[in-house]
Structures are given as structure tokens and as C-alpha cells.
Amino acid sequence: MNKKTIKVGIIGGMGPLASASFAETLYTTYLNKNELKEEYHSPYVYLYSEPLQTQSTALMSVNLSKTELLAKLEKNIAHLVQHEVDCIVICCFTAHALLSQLVPEHQVKIYSLVTKGLEHVLAQNTQFLVLCASSAKEAQVLEHHPLWAKVATHITYVETEVQTQLNRLIKAVKDNQINSQLLDNFLELMGQYPKHHFIIACAELHILHKKLQDYSQTQFANVFDPFFHVTHHIWGEYERA
Structure with a gap:
């Protein structure tokens, strides 16, 4: 063949x-x-x-x-x-x-990556929390997509204080400052939302999500990573x- x-x-x-x-x-x-x-x-x-x-x-x-x-x-x-x-x-x-x-x-x-993320939300019947940098939220990357009107009621963003924490995590990854404490912080952040599913909407957070596969015993069936x-x-x- x-x-x-x-x-x-x-x-x-x-x-x-x-x-x-x-x-x-x-x-x-x-x-x-x-x-x-x-x-x-x-x-x-x-x-x-x-x-x-x-x-x-x-x-x-x-x-x-x-x-x-x-x-x-x-x-x-x-x-x-x-x-x-x-x-x-x-x-x-x-x-x-x-x-x-x-x-x-x-x-x-x-x-x-945005299309794949929104298509996944469209295929589900649950609430998703977007984990992204402030820049993506401010640029309304998801909101400007043609699929947004169909999925808007199923997507929310984290609160301002939690977004600040996300930005710190992203900055640490950009600076190659990844350690066990950073991974624990990411796990703790997601643990604040036990009823939500998550969309990884940042390349640096993909790195953390990937490293968590070996670091934690947690199952990540509730996380959709378009990468x-x-x-x-x-x-x-x-x-x-």
C-alpha cells in the first residue's frame, strides 16, 4: 500500500x-x-x-x-x-x-483552532468555560466567529480575578518557568469549576495541559484541547x- x-x-x-x-x-x-x-x-x-x-x-x-x-x-x-x-x-x-x-x-x-473548539461545543449539551489570555477575550475571537450565535449560551469566561491568575500562568510558560507549583496552580484553578467543561484557548495553556497528563492522576475528559x-x-x- x-x-x-x-x-x-x-x-x-x-x-x-x-x-x-x-x-x-x-x-x-x-x-x-x-x-x-x-x-x-x-x-x-x-x-x-x-x-x-x-x-x-x-x-x-x-x-x-x-x-x-x-x-x-x-x-x-x-x-x-x-x-x-x-x-x-x-x-x-x-x-x-x-x-x-x-x-x-x-x-x-x-x-x-477556534472553529474546532466551537464545533465541539455545538456537538455537546453542557456548559464550557474558556481558558484563554485576556487578549483573546478582548479581541472577541470567539464572538466574531460565524458559529458564535449557535453556541453563545453554552460558553462563559472566568471572572476577572481568575483571569488575572490565568494571565500569570501564561506569562510563566512564555518565560519557560514551568514547575510543579505552576501545574498545581492550574489544577487548582480548574478545580474551582467542577460543573463546567473547559476549552483550552491558548497555546501556552496547551503546554500546561499536556504536562498535566503525566503529572496528575486526574482524568481530563472534561477538557477540550483543540491543539x-x-x-x-x-x-x-x-x-x-
Whole structure:
């Protein structure tokens, strides 16, 4: 049987550790699934990480900065398209607020983490709490998505005080300050909402969620992580002989 191949582009730079971690997640998923190894070659992965002098939180704060970030996204996507990638994952939820402003030929290449998250909510009948950076909330990344009207009653954000705690966790991950105390703090934060399910809407929180798999005995069936979802489901959607 001829194996198939996919070429995946990853755009980083807003949080370099997060994009590198996602590349690891993609390869780990492939290596751990025998059915994938039987049907597919190891994926071609193109990680384009142009470190930004300013984090995306600040870049999204004023119109001029949004224009700057959009220009960088277009340039980086164009670079990956030159390598004939089948799809592109942008490892920053805040940057997803700009997807509708990309040129059409670039939009069709994006594997939207936001779309996958909202599709999951739509398929469930429960309440979800969004775990994200303040920048994603302020940019109304979810609210500007076409599916928002169908899922709005099932989605809430954390309170201001808890959001401040989330921002501290995210900053610590960006600074590579991950330790057992940080993981305990993340577990404690989620433990405040025993009746909710969660959406991981931040690449840095994906890192923490991934590390919790080995650190804690807790089952995380109530957590939807679109970064994991991408690595498990991208194969059938984008492929080449």
C-alpha cells in the first residue's frame, strides 16, 4: 500500500515555546498511533517562527498594531505556501481574530483552532468555560466567529480575578518557568469549576495541559484541547498520495 503524506505549516513567534511544543504534539501523535504509521509517512512539518518584539497581547491592543500583525501573518503564510503545505496552524488564539481579514487563498489554508473548539461545543449539551489570555477575550475571537450565535449560551469566561491568575500562568510558560507549583496552580484553578467543561484557548495553556497528563492522576475528559484535536484529526482532512 502506498503511504500518504501531509505537509503541515506552523506559524509561531507570538510564543515560540508554544509552537515548538505543538510540533512535538503532532509528531508524538503520529508515533503513538500504529494506524497512522501504517497509512501515512511521518508528516512534513514547516515551523516558521519569526520572534515578535512585542507579544500578541500588545499587538492586538491598537488598530495600527493589528495592521502590523496582519501584515506579518500574511507574509509568514505566504512563506509556508511557497513550500506547498497542505494546511497551516497558527499557534496563537488571539491572532485568529484576524483570519477573516486574510486574503482568500490564505484563509483556505488555515486549520482554525477556534472553529474546532466551537464545533465541539455545538456537538455537546453542557456548559464550557474558556481558558484563554485576556487578549483573546478582548479581541472577541470567539464572538466574531460565524458559529458564535449557535453556541453563545453554552460558553462563559472566568471572572476577572481568575483571569488575572490565568494571565500569570501564561506569562510563566512564555518565560519557560514551568514547575510543579505552576501545574498545581492550574489544577487548582480548574478545580474551582467542577460543573463546567473547559476549552483550552491558548497555546501556552496547551503546554500546561499536556504536562498535566503525566503529572496528575486526574482524568481530563472534561477538557477540550483543540491543539490535541488537530493532531488527531488533521490526517484525513489534508493528505496527498
